[in-house]
Amino acid sequence: MGQKKSEGKEVSRRAFLKTCGAAGLGAMAISFGVPTLLKAQPKPIKIGSIQPATGPLAVIGQGQRRGNQMAVDFINAKGGIKSLGGAKLELVLGDSETKSEVGRSEADRLIKEGAVVLVGAFESGTGMAVATLAEQRGLPFLVDVATLDDITQKGYKYTFRIFPTSTAFAQRGTDFIKEIMAAKKLSPKRAVVTYVGDAFGKTQGGFFIKHFKAANTGIEIVEEISYPLGIPDLSGEVAKIKAAKPDLLFPICRPGDSMILTRELYKQRVELLGIISPGSPGWYEPSVVRDLDKLALYVMDNVPWINPASPVYQEANKLFEQKYKAYLDTNTGWAYTGVLVIADALERAASIDPDKIVAAFKATNFKDHPMVGDAVQFAPNGDNKNATTAMVQVLPEADPLKRVKVVLPQKFAQAKLVFPAPQLWDRG
Amino acid sequence: MKRLYLLLGLLLLVLLLLPLVLDKYALGIFVMIFFYAYLGQSWNVLTGFTGHISLGHALYVGIGAYVSTFLAQKFGLSPWLGMLAGGVLATLVALSLGFLGFRFGLRGVYFVILTISCAEIARLVVSHIDAVGSFSGIFLDFKPGLANFQFRGNLPYYYISLGFMVLGSLAVHLLARSRTGRLMVAIREDEQAALALGVNTFKYSMTTIGISAFMTSLAGTFYANYVYYLSPNSMFGMGLSIDLILRPIIGGLGTVLGPIIGSFVLTPLSEVSRAYFAKGGLEGMHLVLYGVLAILVVLFMRQGILVYIKRALKPLLKLED
Numbered sequence: 001m002g003q004k005k006s007e008g009k010e011v012s013r014r015a016f017l018k019t020c021g022a023a024g025l026g027a028m029a030i031s032f033g034v035p036t037l038l039k040a041q042p043k044p045i046k047i048g049s050i051q052p053a054t055g056p057l058a059v060i061g062q063g064q065r066r067g068n069q070m071a072v073d074f075i076n077a078k079g080g081i082k083s084l085g086g087a088k089l090e091l092v093l094g095d096s097e098t099k100s101e102v103g104r105s106e107a108d109r110l111i112k113e114g115a116v117v118l119v120g121a122f123e124s125g126t127g128m129a130v131a132t133l134a135e136q137r138g139l140p141f142l143v144d145v146a147t148l149d150d151i152t153q154k155g156y157k158y159t160f161r162i163f164p165t166s167t168a169f170a171q172r173g174t175d176f177i178k179e180i181m182a183a184k185k186l187s188p189k190r191a192v193v194t195y196v197g198d199a200f201g202k203t204q205g206g207f208f209i210k211h212f213k214a215a216n217t218g219i220e221i222v223e224e225i226s227y228p229l230g231i232p233d234l235s236g237e238v239a240k241i242k243a244a245k246p247d248l249l250f251p252i253c254r255p256g257d258s259m260i261l262t263r264e265l266y267k268q269r270v271e272l273l274g275i276i277s278p279g280s281p282g283w284y285e286p287s288v289v290r291d292l293d294k295l296a297l298y299v300m301d302n303v304p305w306i307n308p309a310s311p312v313y314q315e316a317n318k319l320f321e322q323k324y325k326a327y328l329d330t331n332t333g334w335a336y337t338g339v340l341v342i343a344d345a346l347e348r349a350a351s352i353d354p355d356k357i358v359a360a361f362k363a364t365n366f367k368d369h370p371m372v373g374d375a376v377q378f379a380p381n382g383d384n385k386n387a388t389t390a391m392v393q394v395l396p397e398a399d400p401l402k403r404v405k406v407v408l409p410q411k412f413a414q415a416k417l418v419f420p421a422p423q424l425w426d427r428g
Numbered sequence: 429m430k431r432l433y434l435l436l437g438l439l440l441l442v443l444l445l446l447p448l449v450l451d452k453y454a455l456g457i458f459v460m461i462f463f464y465a466y467l468g469q470s471w472n473v474l475t476g477f478t479g480h481i482s483l484g485h486a487l488y489v490g491i492g493a494y495v496s497t498f499l500a501q502k503f504g505l506s507p508w509l510g511m512l513a514g515g516v517l518a519t520l521v522a523l524s525l526g527f528l529g530f531r532f533g534l535r536g537v538y539f540v541i542l543t544i545s546c547a548e549i550a551r552l553v554v555s556h557i558d559a560v561g562s563f564s565g566i567f568l569d570f571k572p573g574l575a576n577f578q579f580r581g582n583l584p585y586y587y588i589s590l591g592f593m594v595l596g597s598l599a600v601h602l603l604a605r606s607r608t609g610r611l612m613v614a615i616r617e618d619e620q621a622a623l624a625l626g627v628n629t630f631k632y633s634m635t636t637i638g639i640s641a642f643m644t645s646l647a648g649t650f651y652a653n654y655v656y657y658l659s660p661n662s663m664f665g666m667g668l669s670i671d672l673i674l675r676p677i678i679g680g681l682g683t684v685l686g687p688i689i690g691s692f693v694l695t696p697l698s699e700v701s702r703a704y705f706a707k708g709g710l711e712g713m714h715l716v717l718y719g720v721l722a723i724l725v726v727l728f729m730r731q732g733i734l735v736y737i738k739r740a741l742k743p744l745l746k747l748e749d
Binding site: 053054058062093094095097099100101102104105106108109111112124125126128129132135136137148150151154156197198199201202203 | 451452453454456457460555562563564565567568569570572579580581582651654655656657659661662667699702703706711712715
């Protein structure tokens, strides 16, 4: 902070003389021809990152910033954007405070500060506000994480998304469940869906139920249970689950309620073949896996996870662990990928002209990313055609940080899936 | 007083010409200044003048935003007309809320609770109506055009919001000087005494809440067509209700210029400090600063900043009192 202040606008005589002196020395050095490189260095290319760094999603938002920043550092370490004379990338930070109008205003500020591409926004409302602004200003915007379908259904020319939509989540989740039952030769009849009653839970739950019912799986959703975010006790809800006698539980949670739910299922001894989340947080976070310990085991979650076999992932994850003591997960992984995709487009556009960047985005075929799924390619509406999810499962392992494993699809699998799972109280 | 009007006229002229030298981002900051000044003004009518404290004014913003957007999306009605429809609905809702509150003599915290709970009920109800997107909210289509209340640049938004602020303040100014306005203040100062003197406090309280709700709801339509995304939590939530009352409180409650001054202090403060601290990697520091300033003003400038500005300008403007 102190340092920052000394860079303020007030110029005292002494500072002025000092600067002049330094500039003189610098000029001398240049005229002697030593650091000619300095002159040749092109201006950095600014990428505006809008994430919810404060407010209810602050923890996630700051992780997203780190993901963006790590990729910027990675590109710069490899020599920047070569087609633009090795120009370095620079991340300019915006904070949406988890509010749409703040996100919009921040995006405008970042554009003013010279951002040529925007990336963000984690939360769909802000994503929408920024997408509209990008359209108004004629500047490309890459959605790194945000699921609501609407963002790419407005016919916007400047918005692209690498993350799967809610529809994609629902389809993949349903397909995986079918696949698991077929592989294990099981034909469960009854299932219960629970979802947390915030915008995310309600949408994700609604899409899944609609899709699952239409998919003719032979499994009937006998009960849909919704509860408010931040609920301290789920005993009533779990009693309802138990009364419905389901074979399967499909929960859509946030990190807090997933733990309450699992403990209550244990207490009330609800018999299940297994818990399979159609796609939600609350199951793969290190804190959840560690705190629930044995109770978290065998839970499956359908998420756009990292690809464990990818060398890009391995390199990035190592750095991420060193720097932030956390592993690259579905959100930070896509934040990282977002900037890589932008760098790739800039490289091919060889220009910072917005329309040329947009044209480059459209021609994207980006394979070297750390996530599951094939190369990033954009459909005409701006969605990533190959955005997909993996089924991860929490499996027994001494180190809690190593328990989350990809089990499906086979192509990316790190371990064999365990299903049906032992009952919660039968785990020693 | 003449000099004061002259000064205000000059300031208005400056604001009218300001876009000549401002970029889009700076224009955006001014849009937010005017927007919150107008919202604060609308709330000020009720709480500043009659003393009935509402902590649920987001309710009317939400109604304005949702009604005009719904009508535009379903029936293609121009938001300019939808805005009036939203205003009428907001007024009706406010009158029924006011009826409950004033008819049964709810005062102080009880009235506050009534306003909060009505806004919360609306938030929950809207969260479950699929026609308006339930929890996930409404994403507006971007169709630039004057009739659609949507524009590419920030300039039209600048003038519209400036117009809102100026006309809103003018209306409040005229109201404050009218007989009704004086009776409103009488209610604030001592409702029992006013009643004893034969003032129909119920009637004037109802009038005020109706005006306040109507004005507030217009801002909702503006917000919808500026941000392009509405969600029950952001439009009906407690956060907005509190955000919109901070400006008049900091500027000066129950005065026409208070909300404007409050907004000119708070809005740029939050924008500039957010940008500044983001660069230093101090996420959230701007919120701390914002909070500290609010506390300081409440502690040391109880009547708001306006009083101090007036005092400083007294010799120049030859103000009485």
